[in-house]
Amino acid sequence: RKEVEQDPGPFNVPEGATVAFNCTYSNSASQSFFWYRQDCRKEPKLLMSVYSSGNEDGRFTAQLNRASQYISLLIRDSKLSDSATYLCVVHSGGSNYKLTFGKGTLLTVNP
Amino acid sequence: NAGVTQTPKFRILKIGQSMTLQCAQDMNHNYMYWYRQDPGMGLKLIYYSVGAGITDKGEVPNGYNVSRSTTEDFPLRLELAAPSQTSVYFCASSYSDRHNEKLFFGSGTQLSVL
Numbered sequence: 713r714k715e716v717e718q719d720p721g722p723f724n725v726p727e728g729a730t731v732a733f734n735c736t737y738s739n740s741a742s743q744s745f746f747w748y749r750q751d752c753r754k755e756p757k758l759l760m761s762v763y764s765s766g767n768e769d770g771r772f773t774a775q776l777n778r779a780s781q782y783i784s785l786l787i788r789d790s791k792l793s794d795s796a797t798y799l800c801v802v803h804s805g806g807s808n809y810k811l812t813f814g815k816g817t818l819l820t821v822n823p
Numbered sequence: 824n825a826g827v828t829q830t831p832k833f834r835i836l837k838i839g840q841s842m843t844l845q846c847a848q849d850m851n852h853n854y855m856y857w858y859r860q861d862p863g864m865g866l867k868l869i870y871y872s873v874g875a876g877i878t879d880k881g882e883v884p885n886g887y888n889v890s891r892s893t894t895e896d897f898p899l900r901l902e903l904a905a906p907s908q909t910s911v912y913f914c915a916s917s918y919s920d921r922h923n924e925k926l927f928f929g930s931g932t933q934l935s936v937l
Binding site for chain 2: 716753754755756757758761799811812813814815816
């Protein structure tokens with residue numbers, strides 16, 4: 713299994729749709745999990761951290777399943793402005809800085 | 824407060840040329856990083872630094888060098904540019920290396936080696 717693997721996408725959805733992305737990770741010792749958003753030709757920006765209990769920020773909900781080693785991101789009521797690439801990022805811990813980025817899933821929200 | 828500033832935004836190099844990508848942050852962050860992002864791929868760590876005077880290799884350091892003489896600056900040096908170094912380069916910083924720490928990225932440098 714690749715270290716961090718995401719849904720390949722792309723996802724094309726109409727405005728108002730609900731869309732979910734999944735991400736799996738191989739290192740069971742991984743400590744922290746994040747979703748970053750990257751607009752076309754721009755830098756990644758933190759969207760949200762993912763906590764064991766699951767967390768919600770407005771229309772966005774992140775879930776972590778440690779037993780199955782996957783993370784999900786749910787976007788409700790999609791907006792045109794949600795169009796971007798969503799990067800799954802996993803911190804494997806240890807003494808050396810170790811963040812592993814997934815390849816990203818491209819989302820296009822259509823009017 | 825500008826955050827993380829990278830220059831230049833775009834650059835075209837010929838094979839064998841050298842250049843330095845500049846990165847500066849004004850948030851007094853100890854930790855700084857250089858990543859490269861190839862099309863359709865995840866970011867790969869080139870080098871990182873945990874403070875002034877301390878640098879370490881990341882996942883893909885070959886062909887690059889870095890220095891960290893001040894807390895603010897973390898330049899990335901390409902000595903002999905090769906086509907395989909065509910990529911988008913992102914500098915980032917963080918306050919600490921706690922596992923839940925947020926990264927702040929610069930706007931990137933698009934480099935083409937022809």
